[in-house]
Amino acid sequence: MSLPRRLRILLLLAPALTVVAVFFGAGVVQAVAQSLGYQPYLEGWRWSTDGYVALWDDPAVRASFALTARVSLLSTVLAAVLGVALALLLRRLGRGRRWAAGLLQADLAVPHLVGALCMLLLLGQSGLLSRIAHGVGLTATPADFPGLTADGFGVAVVAEYVWKETPFIAVVALGALGRATAELEGAAAVLGARPWQRMRHVTLPLLVPAVSAGSVLVLAFTAGSYEVPLLLGRPFPATLPVVAYQLYRDTDLTARPEAMAVAVVISALSLAVVAAYVALVARLARRAV
Amino acid sequence: MSATAAGGLLELSGVSKRFGSTTAVDDVSLTLRPGSFTALLGPSGCGKSTLLSLVAGLVHPDAGRINLDGGSLLGAPAERRPVGLVFQKPLLFPHLSVLANVGFGLRVRGSSRRETRRAALEMLERVQLAGLEQRRVGELSGGQEQRVALARALVLSPRVLLLDEPFSALDSELRATMRRLVRTLADETGVTTVFVTHDQAEAVDVADDVALVLDGRLAGHGAASGFWSAPSSLAAARFFGVVNEIAGQVHGGVFSGQGWGAVPCDVEDGPAVLVVRPERLVVDAVPGPGPAVTATVHEVRFAGTHLVVRLARPDGGALVAHVPVGTDVTAGSTVGVSAPTDACTVLLKDVTARD
Amino acid sequence: MRLLAAVAVVAALLPLVPLAIWSVSDAWPYPSLLPPSTTTRGLSLLVAPRTGAVHALALSLGIGAAVSVLAVLIGLPAGRAVGLYRFRGRRLVQLALLAPVIVPGLAVVLGLQVFFVRYGLSGTVPGVVLVQLVPTVPYAATVLGAGFANLDVDHERVARTLGAGPVRTTWSVTLPLLRPTIVAAALFCFLISWSEYVLTLLVGAGRVQTLPLQLFAAIGATDTTLAAALALLVVVPPLLAVLACSRVLSGRSAAGIGLGRL
Numbered sequence: 001m002s003l004p005r006r007l008r009i010l011l012l013l014a015p016a017l018t019v020v021a022v023f024f025g026a027g028v029v030q031a032v033a034q035s036l037g038y039q040p041y042l043e044g045w046r047w048s049t050d051g052y053v054a055l056w057d058d059p060a061v062r063a064s065f066a067l068t069a070r071v072s073l074l075s076t077v078l079a080a081v082l083g084v085a086l087a088l089l090l091r092r093l094g095r096g097r098r099w100a101a102g103l104l105q106a107d108l109a110v111p112h113l114v115g116a117l118c119m120l121l122l123l124g125q126s127g128l129l130s131r132i133a134h135g136v137g138l139t140a141t142p143a144d145f146p147g148l149t150a151d152g153f154g155v156a157v158v159a160e161y162v163w164k165e166t167p168f169i170a171v172v173a174l175g176a177l178g179r180a181t182a183e184l185e186g187a188a189a190v191l192g193a194r195p196w197q198r199m200r201h202v203t204l205p206l207l208v209p210a211v212s213a214g215s216v217l218v219l220a221f222t223a224g225s226y227e228v229p230l231l232l233g234r235p236f237p238a239t240l241p242v243v244a245y246q247l248y249r250d251t252d253l254t255a256r257p258e259a260m261a262v263a264v265v266i267s268a269l270s271l272a273v274v275a276a277y278v279a280l281v282a283r284l285a286r287r288a289v
Numbered sequence: 290m291s292a293t294a295a296g297g298l299l300e301l302s303g304v305s306k307r308f309g310s311t312t313a314v315d316d317v318s319l320t321l322r323p324g325s326f327t328a329l330l331g332p333s334g335c336g337k338s339t340l341l342s343l344v345a346g347l348v349h350p351d352a353g354r355i356n357l358d359g360g361s362l363l364g365a366p367a368e369r370r371p372v373g374l375v376f377q378k379p380l381l382f383p384h385l386s387v388l389a390n391v392g393f394g395l396r397v398r399g400s401s402r403r404e405t406r407r408a409a410l411e412m413l414e415r416v417q418l419a420g421l422e423q424r425r426v427g428e429l430s431g432g433q434e435q436r437v438a439l440a441r442a443l444v445l446s447p448r449v450l451l452l453d454e455p456f457s458a459l460d461s462e463l464r465a466t467m468r469r470l471v472r473t474l475a476d477e478t479g480v481t482t483v484f485v486t487h488d489q490a491e492a493v494d495v496a497d498d499v500a501l502v503l504d505g506r507l508a509g510h511g512a513a514s515g516f517w518s519a520p521s522s523l524a525a526a527r528f529f530g531v532v533n534e535i536a537g538q539v540h541g542g543v544f545s546g547q548g549w550g551a552v553p554c555d556v557e558d559g560p561a562v563l564v565v566r567p568e569r570l571v572v573d574a575v576p577g578p579g580p581a582v583t584a585t586v587h588e589v590r591f592a593g594t595h596l597v598v599r600l601a602r603p604d605g606g607a608l609v610a611h612v613p614v615g616t617d618v619t620a621g622s623t624v625g626v627s628a629p630t631d632a633c634t635v636l637l638k639d640v641t642a643r644d
Numbered sequence: 645m646r647l648l649a650a651v652a653v654v655a656a657l658l659p660l661v662p663l664a665i666w667s668v669s670d671a672w673p674y675p676s677l678l679p680p681s682t683t684t685r686g687l688s689l690l691v692a693p694r695t696g697a698v699h700a701l702a703l704s705l706g707i708g709a710a711v712s713v714l715a716v717l718i719g720l721p722a723g724r725a726v727g728l729y730r731f732r733g734r735r736l737v738q739l740a741l742l743a744p745v746i747v748p749g750l751a752v753v754l755g756l757q758v759f760f761v762r763y764g765l766s767g768t769v770p771g772v773v774l775v776q777l778v779p780t781v782p783y784a785a786t787v788l789g790a791g792f793a794n795l796d797v798d799h800e801r802v803a804r805t806l807g808a809g810p811v812r813t814t815w816s817v818t819l820p821l822l823r824p825t826i827v828a829a830a831l832f833c834f835l836i837s838w839s840e841y842v843l844t845l846l847v848g849a850g851r852v853q854t855l856p857l858q859l860f861a862a863i864g865a866t867d868t869t870l871a872a873a874l875a876l877l878v879v880v881p882p883l884l885a886v887l888a889c890s891r892v893l894s895g896r897s898a899a900g901i902g903l904g905r906l
Contacts, residue, residue, distance in 0.1 A: 009725045013737060016722030019781045023774070024744045024752055031755030040758055089648055100649065103656055105890060109882035111839035113856050114663070114875045117863055121662035121872070126674040128662040134675040142674055163659060165793040187380040189367040190345050191394035191441065197368075201397070205384045217745070224748020227856075230862060241750045245842070248754055263751035271749045278739070 028267060035260035039253065041120060051257030061262060063237035064088075071154040071229070071239065072222040074163035077258025082162065089176055090170070101174075104167040113165060116231040119160045123148040140280045149232050156232040159238075160179075165218045169211060176210035177203070209281070216277050220270050240266050290550055295479035296324035297371070297448030299359045299624040300343070304353030313339040314350070315505040321483065321498075328492035328513070329485045331502035332528070337485045338377075340502070341451045344483075345374045356627055357448060359412055373442030373480075375452045379434035381426045387413070394445045413437075415474065418611035432463050436470070443474060446571055450480045454487070468495040489529055493517065501525050517566070523636050526564045532609050533570065535563040536638070544635045549580040554635035562636050570610035572598055572624050581627035584608060586620050588607035600626060666872035697858060697874060704838060704855040705881065708770065711776045712833040716770050716826060718777070719784030725794025726785070737790070744782045749843050752778060767849040775847040776840055778831040787832065791825025823893030831889045835882055 003011070007119060030038075035052065039045035055061050090100050119122060122128050130145035139145050149156040190196045229239040238246070247259035300323040306314040313336045321327055329337050342348040345354060346367030355362045362370055371482075381390050392400075392409040400408070413419055416436040421429070429437065435455050442450060452471065456464040469513015472495055475482040486492050493501050495515045500508040501516065508528075509521045520526035523534075531643065539561045544552040549563060563580075584600040587607075591597075595611040598618055608626060618624060666672060667686050669679030690697045726738055744752070753775060757766070765771030799821060803813040819826070841856040848857070855878050862871040 005729075006731075009731055010723035011730055012721035014721075016741060016785045017737070017779055019718060019777055020740055022306050023756065023778045024747075026759065027752035027754075027756035028747075029755070031751065032759055034755060034758075086652060087671050089645070089652065092645055093649060100653070102890070104654065105886050106835065106883055107656060109835060109886045111856065111882065113660065113839065113859055113863075114878050117859070117871060117875050118659035118663045119891040120863070121422065121666060121868075122659050126657075128677075131675045133676050135677055136834060158394045163655075167656070168793060183376070183378070183380055184382060186347050186367075187374075187376060188374065188382075188393070188397075189347065189395065190370075190374045193393075193397045194368050201393070202382060205382075210744075211680055220746040220748070226748075229831060229858065231860075232661055241748055241842075244750060260754060263754045267747045268749040271743065274739075274742070 002105065007030055007133075023112045023223050028264075031260045031263045031267070035257055035264045037257055039256060041253070048257075051259075051261035054255075054258040055261045055265070058251055060236060060238070060243055061240075061258075064240050064243045065153060067152075067233075067237045068223055068239040071157050071161070072219055075158050075165065075222045075247040076215050078158070079165035079169050079218055082166045083214075084173050084211060086166060086176060086205075087173035087207075088203070090174060098163040104171055107164065107167040108171065110164070112160070112225065112228050115164050116228045118205045119156045119163070120149055123156045123159060125149075150234050152234060152237065154229070154233055157229050158233060160228050161218075165222070168218065169214050172210050172214035173207055176207050181206050212281070213279065216274060219273060223270060224266060290548050292461070295380060295446065295448070295473035296328075296481035298359070299341075299481055299483075300354075300356045301344070302356075304340070304343060304350050305345060306336075306348065306350050312505050314343065316353070317505075317507050319500055319507060319510060321443050321481055323481055324479045325473065325498060326482045326484065326496045327463060327498040327500055328482050329500050329502060330489060330492040330495035330528075331487060331561070333487050336505035337487075338453050339487060339505075341374060341453050341483065344449065345372050345451060346370045347374075351411050356566045361615045371445075371448045373445060373450045375442050375450075375455045376434070377453050377455065377457060379431075379438040381429075381434055381437055381441075383424070383426050383581065387418070387424045387426070387429070390426070390437055391422075391440045391444055393441060400630055408444050409436075409440070414445075415477075416440045416470065431458055435459070439471065439474070443478065443480075448482060450482045454485050456500065460483065464491070465494075471495065489516075501528065503528065510598070518632075519634050520564070520636070523562055523564070523638065526634070526636065531566055533565045533567060533607065535565075537561060537563060539635065547602065547606060548582040549577070552580055552630060552633050552635060556635045556637060561639045562638050564634050564636060565628045565632055567597075567609045568595070568611040569628055570608065570612075571627050571629075572610050572612050572616065572618055573627070574598070575625055580630070580633060581625055584626050586613065586618055586624055588621050589620055590620060600629050614628040658857050663872050663875055666868050667876050670869055673722070683869070686869040689870050690873050690877055692863040695858075695870070697855070697877060700853050700855045700858045701877065701881075703769070703853065707773055708777065708834045708837040709771050711780055712830040714773070714786070715777060715780035715784040715833040716830050718781050719788045719829060721827075722785040723788025723792050724841065726789040727795070728797065740788070741782045741785045741789075744778050745786070749779050750846075750896075752894060753843055753846050757846060766847060767851040769852055771847045772844050772852045772854075775843050776837045779840075780836050784833055785838065786830045787829040788822070788825060791829075795821060827889050831885060834885055838878075838882055 037046055037048045037050065088151045090097055090104075093100060116262050120127065124130065125142040125145045125147060130139065130142060133139045133145055148159070184206070185198050188202045193201060223239075224241055225239075226241045226245060230242050233239065233242075244262040244266065246261050247262060249254075250259070297629075299319075301317055301319045304314055304317045305312070315336075317340065330336050339348065343350050344362070346362065346365065349363070357371070362372075364432055366370065382393065385393070388409050391412055392405040395405040395408060396402075410419075410422060413422055416439055418433060418436050419438070421433070426434070438455070442497065455466045459467065468491065471482075471484070482490075493516075496513055498511065499509070499513045499516050500507060500619055504523050509516065509525045511521070515521075516525060516529055520529055520531065535547050535549055536548070537544055537560075539554065539556050539558050541558065542553060542555060544554050544556070544561055544563055546561075546563065552563060582602060585604050586598060587601045588599040590612070592611075594614070596614055596616060596618070598610045598612055600608040600610065610626065612618065665679060668684070670681070670683040670685055672679040689695050722741065726734060726741070742791045756775070760766045760771055760775070765774065795818070799817050800813050801815045808816065839856060840854075841860060844852060844854050844857060848854070850857075855874070859871065859878055860873045862874050865871070
């Protein structure tokens with residue numbers, strides 16, 4: 001091709017960047033504008049920070065922050081720890097490994113909505129676990145079984161996220177645990193490192209880049225998911241995306257700026273998390289051990 | 290070599306290892322003196338690396354014993370054997386600095402941070418990498434990486450040091466430098482060293498003894514020079530570049546075959562093969578003393594330091610001779626070919642050697 | 645070790661058990677551990693035209709296919725640029741491409757709604773396809789970028805010396821070499837599109853009834869049997885897709901591809 005390099009790169013990037021700019025960038029800009037009062041459908045709108053003030057004062061939003069943070073952080077940490085453990089377990093397996101890997105990939109294919117329904121049927125007060133508890137004599141009525149769904153803590157929500165995202169992290173970790181890792185573990189063994197020392201000094205450090213990348217994705221997803229907390233949680237407190245949607249759907253259009261403000265806050269928070277992650281990775285890479 | 294207390298006596302007896310249907314190591318018995326430097330030589334893929342893995346403890350033998358200083362190594366896992374292994378790939382830990390890599394084994398066995406640092410720095414200086422201790426692994430060249438790997442193994446004062454073709458990825462001049470470095474360090478520390486290679490010239494250059502491994506079996510063990518002048522089997526001879534084979538018979542301690550005169554030998558009666566290195570054949574208009582035949586010159590080629598002369602015998606056999614540049618020999622002429630008696634080795638026709 | 649593996653398998657499959665049971669039982673009163681009888685009512689409702697499940701299935705499949713094809717087509721050149729070339733601002737572009745994956749789609753589309761309404765895309769299938777490009781194009785670009793980075797460009801150079809022009813080279817050399825990555829990217833875009841709920845709800849304005857929307861409605865209603873049956877229907881095509889692609893991917897972890905770049 002005779003095109004100059006710069007131009008060629010630009011042309012290659014154009015379609016994707018256009019999609020991002022138009023659908024993402026414009027969306028964000030619109031959300032920011034509307035959060036500051038811009039209302040294309042309402043006569044006599046004016047710029048103001050009322051949306052953010054309302055957000056700050058709204059008790060639903062405050063409770064929502066706590067709930068969202070709790071649910072997403074807990075789910076991410078659990079999924080990361082269990083996912084790494086699962087990957088290490090699978091690595092040991094030998095023969096059953098292909099079946100297990102297939103099972104993992106199958107789990108990745110199950111949509112979260114289905115997962116939410118499964119959790120309802122499993123963890124609900126008349127669900128399977130409750131019936132098993134009754135069968136072994138632990139409980140007598142549905143109400144005796146703890147309320148795991150539609151509860152204020154978000155137990156069933158966390159359960160669903162962990163069930164779906166643990167295999168994801170496991171798949172990511174397995175990808176990083178290739179033959180190269182096995183060779184390095186062999187080298188460490190010859191140098192005198194015992195099994196748990198190899199795990200601590202070689203295996204786990206080598207897993208950190210991939211697993212943290214995966215965990216960031218899980219964190220972003222769990223914080224932004226809508227349908228799972230809606231089905232498995234309570235209307236109050238609800239997670240941030242649910243609150244945003246509720247406000248958006250409010251027939252009172254003056255709630256619109258607040259809805260957009262929540263949307264903007266969600267976007268800003270997730271970008272901040274990624275920025276922090278990237279900065280942390282860059283700094284760790286420069287640290288001399 | 291110095292027979293200091295540092296190097297261990299390594300004994301393998303009857304060691305075998307199979308992977309599926311392939312036999313990688315077949316009944317190998319080998320004894321290495323403390324402080325010796327042995328090249329483990331053989332074509333690629335014939336079990337040499339497996340032997341090293343067996344000694345290091347990364348793999349368990351199907352049969353046989355492996356003893357160090359009289360005590361069995363087999364009960365101990367790899368992390369408890371006083372064996373150092375430098376792999377074909379440097380296998381440096383990518384998330385650690387050079388200094389941390391070298392000090393890894395010391396930290397793992399509980400040395401203090403200060404002591405580890407001191408020992409690691411000293412070893413880095415001995416491999417001529419002083420000043421690079423804070424570098425990250427990705428910033429090193431291939432030769433530097435292998436030196437770090439070498440330092441990492443040696444700093445633990447192992448009793449046996451195993452090197453698995455560690456310089457195969459480097460260019461030839463760097464390889465020669467690294468060989469000298471390894472040899473120097475091995476001599477200084479007195480560690481019993483095994484150096485795996487598929488290059489006979491490298492084996493002879495760096496080691497005192499050679500253990501030849503062909504098809505997973507030990508095909509010879511002895512001083513390096515002996516393999517060149519008096520190989521112990523046809524397979525070994527072929528591996529070392531002998532191309533002249535004359536088939537014949539031994540009767541009563543004397544070999545004769547295909548026109549070559551009687552050559553005394555101590556091979557038992559029966560079919561045998563006489564082998565001569567190309568550079569020991571003498572090509573002349575008049576055959577000299579010792580076994581000799583007449584032959585026709587088929588081709589003369591200039592090869593830098595010598596002339597390669599291909600000859601055809603009247604009975605159909607072929608010979609190859611390396612003669613000094615300037616020898617008067619032309620294609621098509623009939624010449625006499627002879628060899629001094631001490632250059633001739635008579636070997637049993639080895640049924641296992643591939644024809 | 646085997647015990648741990650067994651525990652993991654049970655934990656993985658347990659949530660699906662009540663779902664499977666409910667899909668074939670009409671009444672399963674507490675506290676029985678097994679339903680008294682089985683029924684095919686749920687499954688027959690699935691194919692009943694009144695339920696609209698078949699229509700929703702076709703719609704979801706069509707949208708999923710369209711989205712994965714488009715996302716890969718757009719992501720290929722971007723992946724090539726990011727994976728093969730070193731240029732100033734490359735890091736920035738990578739982050740820009742990743743941003744839509746990180747930021748929840750809901751937050752973005754709430755703002756976009758205005759445009760969709762203004763340009764008549766609200767409540768239409770093309771509108772839903774377009775909005776589903778938001779999470780999928782960046783993912784495709786990132787995964788394909790990783791694939792291009794691992795590509796040995798010398799193969800293309802050899803093809804050029806043998807006389808193949810740029811188009812021919814791309815078609816006969818580059819794309820076949822990238823096949824596993826392309827398949828992985830398409831598969832994941834399909835999975836993302838298939839499960840997408842809230843974006844479809846917002847832009848489709850309830851008029852574009854994909855399977856997830858139907859399922860959501862069924863969960864809210866009191867017919868657990870139908871909901872369970874629908875859920876099973878929702879699970880089958882992605883499972884089949886993953887199965888079909890697992891041979892092409894030959895065991896390499898597809899999700900791992902592209903994640904080392906973060």
